[in-house]
Amino acid sequence: MTGRPLRADDTFVHRPPAEREVPADTAVLGVVVSIPEPWAQLLVEWRGKCGDPQANLVPPHVTLLPPTEVAVADRQTISAHLAQVADTHPPFDMRLSGTGTFRPVSEVVFVAVVRGIADCELIATDVRTGPLARPLAFPYHPHVTVAHDVPGEMLDLAHAGLAEVHAEFRVESFTEFEQLPDGAWAVAREYPLTGAPR
Secondary structure, eight states, X not given: OOOEESTTOOSOOOOOXXXXXXXXXXXXXXXXXXXXXXXXXXXXXXXXHTTOTTTTTSOSEEEEEEEEEEEGGGHHHHXXXXXXXXXXXOOEEEEEEEEEEOTTTSOEEEEEEEESHHHHHHHHHHHTSGGGOOOOSSOOOOEEEEEESOOHHHHHHHHHHTTTOEEEEEEOEEEEEEEOTTSOEEEEEXXXXXXXXX
């Protein structure tokens, strides 16, 4: 079984058990670049200020693999696949700067990735092969969501309030998340980037 997208939803959201409709022999995974401190806490606070219910459920991140259903029996194969991907990509520098939005297509405001885009694209493409091969609902666009499905004025608040944010950091790993039975997200494993420099 290759990875199966959850509906047409590429976002990490809390799904109560009644809404998940995920069979017992299936897990829901996602792969991300986690945003380090002190910027992570700043982004969590802003997401909470905007009334986004996801603020404290999954840490700020750049998605590499959106939430994807996989067979529990495939977990070992998937871990080996992700380790192999991490072994072929070197660490890289990421810079976040300013805000953007996907409106009117999607009610999302994000902090923009302005350095590290190509690295994310290459890793994401490799992640979405083999046991995690799957289509995307939207073209891949690395970003850090800061407000999602909140009233328009709250989207505007996030867009203006974080317009001057800047962050620079070294990305040395990516993270596999798993959705728990209660619908929240938890870290399953970190994969160090150990590929040779380009």
